[in-house]
Amino acid sequence: MALFTFKLPDIGEGISAAEIVAWHVKAGDHVEEDQPIADMMTDKATVEMESPVTGTVLRLAGEVGDQVAIGSMLVEIDTEAEGEAVAPPPPPENVIEAETPGERLIEGSGSDEACAAPAADQHGPAHHILASPAVRARAKALGVDLSQVKPAGEHVRHGDLDAFLLYNAGQGYRPAGASARRADEQVKVIGLRRRIAENMAASKRHIPHFTYVDEIDVTELERLRDQLNANRGDRPRLTVLPLLIVAICRSLPGFPMLNARYDDEAGVVTRHGSVHMGIATQTDAGLMVPVIRDAQDSNVWQLAAEITRLAEAARAGQAKAEELSGSTLTLTSLGPLGGVVTTPVINRPEVAIIGPNRIIERPVFRGKEIVAAKLMNLSISCDHRVVDGWDAANFVQAVRKLLESPVLLFAD
Template sequence: MALFTFKLPDIGEGISEAEIVGWHIQVGDRVEEDQPIADMMTDKATVEMESPVAGVVVRLAGEPGDQVPIGSMLVEIEVDGEGAVAPSPADETRNAQAPVEPVIAEAAAPDGSGAPAEAGAQGSQVPPLDPGLLPSQQDEVLGQPILASPAVRARAKELGIDLAQVKPAADRIRHADLDAYLLYGAGQGYAPAGRSAKRADETVKVIGMRRRIAENMAASKRHIPHFTYVEEIDVTALEELRAQLNAGRGERPKLTMLPLLIVAICKALPNFPMLNARYDDEAGVVTRHGSVHLGLATQTDAGLMVPVVRDAQDRNIWQLASEIRRLADAARSGKAKSEELSGSTLTLTSLGPLGGMATTPVINRPEVAIIGPNRVIERPVFRGKEVVAAKLMNLSVSCDHRVVDGWDAASFVQAVRKLLEAPAFLFVD
């Protein structure tokens, strides 16, 4: 037998430590060579660690949320010359517990064949019911009347619900009682319609991506004096153009609003360089960037990530659409590289159809501005003396008031508005 110490390798330039996001193994588990053992986070990139040897895990560096310095012990594994290690106690325990889930599922079956002990105690004299019987025939077997309308009985049959197990809130079983039964089950006791289910308190440790988001947002609000400007934009012509482009796109990706909006932003920014900037408040230096490295706030299962479209000003709408899709897929699958998640000079955040009427997005420090398009809605508007239907969208921009004045922010949004309301100018110099 030999003890192998797997030390956390250097997983990024300038990284001195990484956070344990989650373990794929536990002490006593058998691991094979190249088997995933842990997820480690540096900045906003999560890296999966793999075991370089086969053996039995004898020690772990810590719990999820702990920081591990580069070069220190991550996992200790007991290996032998033969590479044969007996199954661990944890494996045997899991194997022994494996049948529990299907047994529970069978006990909760709606046909009553595996009714829980509590339900059996309440109705121990009730004979087993043939699930093929109609509700009226079930009444006869039970020997007692069940008051319910034909519509309720038909729905109960369709849902596989035994009406004998349903507790009516009043004198007869109604649809609301069936809804409550589906939520709470037989013998559990449920509230009348209109009340919500009570849930137990839950304590969730703030680690990994969620902790990084919390720290970054707190620092942004603590250090940056935000202000937000919102303007309404008529995107009727833009949406018509988008539909025409999509109709003839061929093998190219389907266009959303974002590529067109990015083109407008990139065309307007040269006249407003103070928005495409980063502020080092410790050094007292503002860097105005010539290239637009646009961060795209993307919701993932791990939390909010911001992949970056490099040199957005040099890409056409189809190239932007392809890059947006690629980066979003990489972020959501956890495959985004560290360099794809850093270096943005301006951020665009969109909730898509959930965009709301207006938003006040928080700046992605050390940037000085963030842009948030909101939901497109159709409303009547005046065109001269006529009332017509128009598609309208509010556009929000939050700025760092130490660097960007209100006049500059408003003027920038108005420039973007002109391009979006007359979208032909998006494609001309």
């Protein structure tokens, strides 16, 4: 045997450890050189590890979800095994094999009779069963076939129906119209979901949040958006987000404390001149935040194209590490599912996050007339250590002015 120990290399991001998010091999498998063996996640990206040698896997560093330190063993490979099957190590002696259903014992039953129900009599079709109209109506409502109910006497009574329901509650019986029963399951919190959990917990633990919400009349904005889309040519279709980003970028110079990152350990707030806009994006793996660099320098069409590109890359797992870090302000939107009001959680170490809610058409007063208007609530959550409520409210008012008079978005 020639033992080769593949140690987790320095992935080059200044990290001390990485998390196992997937194994592509198991003990006993034959691997070829350059064959994928594991996916390792850092704080910023998932990296695929490939075998540097050909041989048979002898031992793995741990299970999915475990952390592996840089420079420590990831996989041990026998390079002389030439594809021979190698049995995995036996399980620990204290592991108790689960019994099959037929071997499972019921504790606390005084005798065999105590845990066995009498077999159901086959009385024929339900209309031959002796039962009162009230019992028949109740059985029908519950979806119970009366021919399956064993009566204590000649008639099926409510007590007999109760006994049947009690016994069959754990035997897969469910009345008509009831939802299918689902088994409990345990899902290990690993990979991106664990990163999200850790980041959100740290954000709520360290940051005193407050949320301000205001209503914005986007009737004219929607009219303008429809006109732009009707004449867009081969450019991407506009959603509200690119227009909102333009309004945010135009308003931020008057409120520099919002486009900032707070290093609370050093006690330093960095107010950024450029707007690196994080776009919260839902993927199959969880929420990711790709970043539009220098959003203030882009027009609505460029912003729309970049939002689409980054979202597609994130959902396909192809976003680069530098595209998933360095945001100075985050925008989070659920689109048509946006609800009435949201209270988004700040993407630490940023100090603010903005959340547009869905657009709803409602009647409003315009002078003495009642007209239909398209309204949208805009939420902003801020770090109260750095941002005051007065500043947050005035910033939203500045954004509101631009969105309600959208021609200003394109004025110098």
